[in-house]
Amino acid sequence: MKYKTISLFSGGMGLDIGMHQTGRFELLAAIEKVPAFCETIRHNIAAGRLGGQPLVIEGDITDIDPQEVMRSLGLKPGELDVLVGGPPCQSFSTAGRRGTIQDPRGTLLWQFLRFVDAMRPKVFVMENVRGLISAALKHRPISERGSSPLLPEEMPGSVVQLFSRDLQALANVSYHMDVFEVNAVNYGAPQIRERVLFIGNRFNAQVDFPQPTHQNPVKATTREVLVQASLLDDEAPKFPWKTLGDALAGLEETAPEVLDFSERKKTFLAFVPPGANWRSLPEDMQRESMGKAWFAKGGRSGWWRRLTSELPSPTLITLPNHSSTALCHPTETRALSVREYARIQEFPDDWRFRGTLAEQYTQIGNAVPTRLGSVAGGVVAATLDQLKARQWRPYETAREGFRLVYLQSHVRTRKWFKDGKTIIWGEEDDEGENSRYADSRTKNKVSTLRHAPASQEH
Numbered sequence: 001m002k003y004k005t006i007s008l009f010s011g012g013m014g015l016d017i018g019m020h021q022t023g024r025f026e027l028l029a030a031i032e033k034v035p036a037f038c039e040t041i042r043h044n045i046a047a048g049r050l051g052g053q054p055l056v057i058e059g060d061i062t063d064i065d066p067q068e069v070m071r072s073l074g075l076k077p078g079e080l081d082v083l084v085g086g087p088p089c090q091s092f093s094t095a096g097r098r099g100t101i102q103d104p105r106g107t108l109l110w111q112f113l114r115f116v117d118a119m120r121p122k123v124f125v126m127e128n129v130r131g132l133i134s135a136a137l138k139h140r141p142i143s144e145r146g147s148s149p150l151l152p153e154e155m156p157g158s159v160v161q162l163f164s165r166d167l168q169a170l171a172n173v174s175y176h177m178d179v180f181e182v183n184a185v186n187y188g189a190p191q192i193r194e195r196v197l198f199i200g201n202r203f204n205a206q207v208d209f210p211q212p213t214h215q216n217p218v219k220a221t222t223r224e225v226l227v228q229a230s231l232l233d234d235e236a237p238k239f240p241w242k243t244l245g246d247a248l249a250g251l252e253e254t255a256p257e258v259l260d261f262s263e264r265k266k267t268f269l270a271f272v273p274p275g276a277n278w279r280s281l282p283e284d285m286q287r288e289s290m291g292k293a294w295f296a297k298g299g300r301s302g303w304w305r306r307l308t309s310e311l312p313s314p315t316l317i318t319l320p321n322h323s324s325t326a327l328c329h330p331t332e333t334r335a336l337s338v339r340e341y342a343r344i345q346e347f348p349d350d351w352r353f354r355g356t357l358a359e360q361y362t363q364i365g366n367a368v369p370t371r372l373g374s375v376a377g378g379v380v381a382a383t384l385d386q387l388k389a390r391q392w393r394p395y396e397t398a399r400e401g402f403r404l405v406y407l408q409s410h411v412r413t414r415k416w417f418k419d420g421k422t423i424i425w426g427e428e429d430d431e432g433e434n435s436r437y438a439d440s441r442t443k444n445k446v447s448t449l450r451h452a453p454a455s456q457e458h
Contacts, residue, residue: 002026003384006069006119008061008085008112011037012353012363013044014345015084015127018373020050024381025082028073029055031064036355037363043354061111066118077172078120082380086127086368087112089135109163113170116200120173122387123380126198127368130181130409133196135159164402164449167200175200177402178207179449181409182372186212188239189371190247191313191344194409197376203387204395209379211444212408214239216437244330245309247343256337259357261321266333268304274330275308275425275435277301279417293324301416302326307336308425311414313344318365319358338364346370406445412438 003025007016010030019025027050032038038058045054055072057064070076087108109128116124137153152158160179167175177200184193187210199207217240261269268289272280278290281304287294290303302325307313309330320327320335327336336344338353341364353360415423415435423435 001388003081003381004028004075004079005082005084006073006080006115006121007031008083008115009033009087009108010041011086012345012347012367013041013050014347014367014370015086015125015373015376016050017347017351018368018370018375019082019084019377019380021370021374022377022381025377026052027054028075028080029057029069031057031059031061031069031085033058033060034359036359039354040352040363043352047350047352049348049351061108061115066115070119075119077118078122080119080121081123081384083115083119083121083124084126085112088366089128089132109159110166113163113166116167116175117170117173120202122203122392123199123201123383124175125376125380126200127372127376128196128198130194130196133157133160133179133181133404137162160449173202174204175202176204176206177449178209179402179404180209181404181406182209183212183407183409183411184369184372185241185312185411186214186237186408187371187375188214188242189312189346189369190242190244191316191369192411193315193369194411195368195372196409197372199376199379199383201383201387202394203390203392204397205383205387206395206397206403207379207383209405209407210375212237214241216241216411216439241312243309243311244307244313244344247313247346248309248340251339251343253337253339256334256339257357257360258335258337259319259321259361260335261326261328261333265321265323265326269306269326269328270333272304272306272328273424274306275311276422277305277326277416278303279422280304280424289323300324301413304328306330311425316341316344316365318362320361341365401448404447404449406442406447408440408443410440410442412440414438 005019005025005027007027007030010016010032016027016030020027030041032041035058038056041056044050045056057069089109112126134156136156137158140150140154164177167177177198180197182195182197184191184195201207215237268281268285278286278300281289293300293303303323305326306328307330317325329336338357338360341361342351345364345367347370353363414437417423425435
């Protein structure tokens, strides 16, 4: 049996492709604002790459009536199996810079909730950046803190608290929600990418996300040794992280499509070996190329960064050719190509992107890794199977708040510099260690997501 889904904020379709790959879902409609992204979706639907002929609705979601969407699909409230989407949250970061926000319920996060309220899906899956968990409704500048305690709307996490409270307060339907902080690299994606997944259902079922299947291989540990050791522990990850080399294996491009570095930038990158960054340049070249950023403290590891095939890719961004967030090919002095981007996000090789080069990079860079879409799809399908076997009878167990489950999502930064010396990946320091990633301090953690107090009403 295939469950029926509708996709909001569809973008590059990473989440939808991953769910489609499980073989358990039928996409009925995709709603997306950007014309080039819609062109991509339509092209791949016409080529049969998503199965069926889902409706593509192009437009601003604030102008789209969910009731009209349901009528066009022949659905009534409560009949949709799954509503999925990843609402952009630039409004909160913009608000942070300005120091205030207007009504948070006018943001795209609450537009997703508007569709949940109207459609009443059996399950919803909402994906976002991990930083949403700690986002505040109102930002108080650092320079103004200390004079008085933070107000409730200034507290970290107040955005998700208010969203949770509004979800619980929906008039015609009741949802339980489980929130998972995960990292795609821990499930076999060749990319370090932290994400948060909100999975809600209206049957009071508690949903569990799988434990990581892959882990950071310690120094000198081969794949075979890691697998053998993990067999002694049923809960231990069984495989090492996938690498950029794994992702790009077998990819041959005679004329790669690249939004490349300028010739000036390439003069600096040519001096950087694989797995290194600006610290490998002579000091005079560092100063010349970085300007005021050379005097900054922290947050500079992306400057003049050349990737290595031996590690997972860093998190892909919307453009690969910025000086301070460079994604330079391991062996060629150029930015990663569009197809290499797609390989890292694990899009199928036959999936085609439309629009300008910048629009293609944006579609891929902003997408959910298809691997996470597939894992989440498996979780949702199993949950729906379980509920169907119960003839859709809700569980009676009372639940206090919503669960927030941390699944080793944060990857601690690897070494780039120590005791005044540059550390290049693969080179050992004086203590016989190389620039490996530090072990995670927290593996798993479960907490209750408390609802925002009434004083946070707007």
